[in-house]
Amino acid sequence: MGRAARTSRNILTATALGAGAGAALGGAGLLAQRRAVRRLRLRPDPYAGEPFGALRGRPVAVRADDGTRLYAEIDDADRTDLAVVFSHGWTLTQDSWHFQRRALRGLGRLVFWDQRGHGRSDGGARDEYGLPRLAHDLKAVIDQTVPEDTPVVLVGHSMGGMTTMRFADEYPELIGRKVVAAGLLCTSSGGLGQATLGLPAALARVTQRVVPRALRAAGAGATAIERVRHLGRTGTMLFEDLVAFGPDASPAAVAFAEQMAAETRMDALIDFFHSMITHEVISDCATLGEVDTLVIGAENDILTPVGHSAKIADCVPSARLEVIPVSGHMAMLERPSVVSDHLGDLIERARKSLQTPA
Numbered sequence: 001m002g003r004a005a006r007t008s009r010n011i012l013t014a015t016a017l018g019a020g021a022g023a024a025l026g027g028a029g030l031l032a033q034r035r036a037v038r039r040l041r042l043r044p045d046p047y048a049g050e051p052f053g054a055l056r057g058r059p060v061a062v063r064a065d066d067g068t069r070l071y072a073e074i075d076d077a078d079r080t081d082l083a084v085v086f087s088h089g090w091t092l093t094q095d096s097w098h099f100q101r102r103a104l105r106g107l108g109r110l111v112f113w114d115q116r117g118h119g120r121s122d123g124g125a126r127d128e129y130g131l132p133r134l135a136h137d138l139k140a141v142i143d144q145t146v147p148e149d150t151p152v153v154l155v156g157h158s159m160g161g162m163t164t165m166r167f168a169d170e171y172p173e174l175i176g177r178k179v180v181a182a183g184l185l186c187t188s189s190g191g192l193g194q195a196t197l198g199l200p201a202a203l204a205r206v207t208q209r210v211v212p213r214a215l216r217a218a219g220a221g222a223t224a225i226e227r228v229r230h231l232g233r234t235g236t237m238l239f240e241d242l243v244a245f246g247p248d249a250s251p252a253a254v255a256f257a258e259q260m261a262a263e264t265r266m267d268a269l270i271d272f273f274h275s276m277i278t279h280e281v282i283s284d285c286a287t288l289g290e291v292d293t294l295v296i297g298a299e300n301d302i303l304t305p306v307g308h309s310a311k312i313a314d315c316v317p318s319a320r321l322e323v324i325p326v327s328g329h330m331a332m333l334e335r336p337s338v339v340s341d342h343l344g345d346l347i348e349r350a351r352k353s354l355q356t357p358a
Contacts, residue, residue, distance in 0.1 A: 040241055045251045052256040053095040055102060062113065062144045064137050066128060071120035072113035072145050075105055082108035082153065082351055083146040084343075087138060089158030089186075090272055091261040093119030096157065098256075099336030100343060107347050108153075111145045115159070117268020119260070129271030131279060134159070135166035142178070153181040153350050155343060157332060158304060159272060161187025165283035165312075176290035181350040183294040183343050186301050186329050188308035189315065190281040236261060246300040246328035253333040285315040292353065293319040294346045296339065298327040 057073035064070055073094065084104065088096045094112035104110060114121040116137060117129060124133075138154075146152055156164035161184040168175050168182070237258040245254055261269075276282070293316045297309030306323055313321035322342055327334045 040238070040251050040254065043248070043251050047250040047252045050098075050250075050252055052098050052252070053093075055095075055098060057110070057112065060145055062141050064116070064124070064140045066124060066133075066136075068116055068124035068128070068137075069122045070113055070116060070137060070141060072111060072141055074145055075101065075110040075112075077109065079109035080147050080150045082347070082354070083111055083150050084108050084153045084155060084347060085111040085113075085138070085142060085146070087113070087134075087154070087156040087160030087163045088115060088118070089160050090276070091118070091264045091269055092157075092257070093260050093263075095119070096257070096260065096330075097332060100332055100340050103336070103340035104344060104347065107344065108351075109146065109150065111141065113141045113145075115163070115268075117265040117272070119263070123265050123268060126267055126271065129268055130275040131159075131162055131166055131272075131282060132170075134163040135170040138163050138167045139171060151180045151350070151354060152178055153183070153347055154179055155183040155185070156187065157185040158187050158329065159276065161185060162189075162276065162282050165189060165285055165288065168285075168287040169283050172287045175287050179291060180353060181292040181294075181346055182288055183296070183346050184309075184312060185296045185339065186298050186304050186309070186331055187312070188276075188304040189283045189285050189312050190279060191308070192282075192304070193277040193280070243302060244329045246298070246326050246334055248326065249328065249330070249334050253330065257330060257333065285312050288319075289315075289317045291318060292346065292349055294342060295319050295321045296324065296331065296342055297321065298324045298329060298331045298334075300327060301329045301331075303329040 057075040058077045060072045060074060062070040062072050084107070086094065086097050086100070088094055093114050097112060101110065101112065115134060117123040142152060154164045154167070156162070164182055164184060165187075168179070237254060240258045240261065241249060241254045244257060295309050295313045295316070297304075297306035299306060309321060309323070313319040324331050324335050324338055327338075332339045
């Protein structure tokens with residue numbers, strides 16, 4: 001993307017941030033928003049008519065160790081040779097793996113789950129919306145959906161990747177024994193409070209100071225925000241397009257991501273985001289060095305910039321780093337075949353390693 005295009009995109013990102021936060025729009029701002037929505041809807045769409053969210057597996061109610069009910073589904077539930085457990089990102093659901101779910105069926109027992117406060121899972125207590133809790137939720141999912149003797153490949157996107165890294169930190173005895181490989185997609189091991197979101201440096205510095213305080217204030221009013229958030233969904237869709245996706249993303253995929261975000265509990269949305277940007281170190285990643293680890297970054301990811309993927313790969317001796325051109329943060333919905341091929345290769349390498357005599 002050229003300098004002029006980047007500058008234009010930065011301005012649009014700032015506009016979308018304001019709109020998504022419910023900023024008052026004057027007549028000129030409202031007109032600009034309508035034009036942006038029109039441009040989005042007229043964009044060529046390879047996934048128009050795609051039945052997002054229609055793929056279903058065998059439902060399983062998982063009980064977290066604090067009693068919270070988590071929702072999971074299993075594809076190919078009769079398979080016990082290898083399991084692949086998918087953890088989705090912030091404001092998404094297990095259905096964000098739509099394309100991978102279809103492409104990877106037949107490669108093992110596939111487990112998809114909704115993180116607490118997302119999708120069909122319950123919310124739990126407000127003080128449990130933090131990254132450390134998610135590692136224990138993933139442990140509960142594995143224990144209750146995967147047979148004891150079945151090896152596991154962990155796959156996580158964004159916050160789901162952080163869940164995977166924290167799981168490795170909390171349960172190092174399982175890495176290399178129960179968990180035989182890991183795939184980390186568009187995620188970070190820390191320092192997200194310094195992410196610029198593609199904004200000019202001066203504006204980014206202000207945002208970095210203001211956002212944590214604003215989130216603390218918003219947290220107290222999450223219930224009230226929940227009641228009116230639907231009024232700003234057009235602005236939220238523009239935010240998704242300009243911040244979470246690359247420059248040529250499918251309008252249908254953008255709309256699907258916005259729908260998942262709109263259905264995420266507001267308290268989970270606020271508190272998990274606060275947890276992510278205020279953890280200077282989410283994980284040191286060292287434990288994942290025990291297994292084959294795939295790290296996938298995306299060229300136009302401004303939420304977890306590709307430098308964060310490179311940092312993880314540098315910390316994990318066994319890591320393979322792949323960078324997807326053009327794509328933004330939602331690579332599994334933007335370049336699904338590329339992501340599915342990389343994950344399929346990871347799963348097959350894990351299978352071969354299990355067949356190789358020690």
